[in-house]
Amino acid sequence: MSVLVAFSVTPLGTGEDVGALVAEAVRVVRESGLPNRTDAMFTTVEGETWEEVMAVVQAAVSVVQARAPRTSTVIKVDWREGAAGRLDEKVASVERYLAD
Template sequence: MIIAFSVAPSGTPTDAPAGTGDAASVHNAVAAAVKVVRDSGLPNHTGSMFTEIEGEWDEVMDVVKRATEAVGRYGSRVSLVLKADIRPGFTGELTGKVERLETALDANG
């Protein structure tokens, strides 16, 4: 499955890590979430609005949970937007879908 998610803090920070400058900064909170994703070892891609991660249901949802918890340190609330493409038996779709799109675009000139 592929999960696309966006997570952001709001409210007053509870225990943001020391040395992060402006503790309420969204980019620092997002960096903490993306670090969790990248450290997971699962295929992933981060864009300007969403991070995508591919794997099995339990492992992907565990990473999303840990990324959300990491962001939670930067505010008293967390907003999570999640979209899933659940397609059992398929892997490599994080890049495969884009490759098929580019092929179709090339074929249709």
């Protein structure tokens, strides 16, 4: 099974520059050891179970919540039986179509 979770956590009430707090959330994800990717809008994490991935997301959000009076979190989940390595494969598939 493959569970892909794309999430963003935004600290509110901490001023305009939120990069340092967002970096703390990304650090938690990277230290988890799960495959992950961060882009301008989301961090995506891949794991074998819902519990495994959501524990990382919860820990990342908790780090931000500890330093911000309020947070906003957006989560998108793609849960698929019998698949693995989709963090890279989904992008590679699109790139193959673009190369044609």
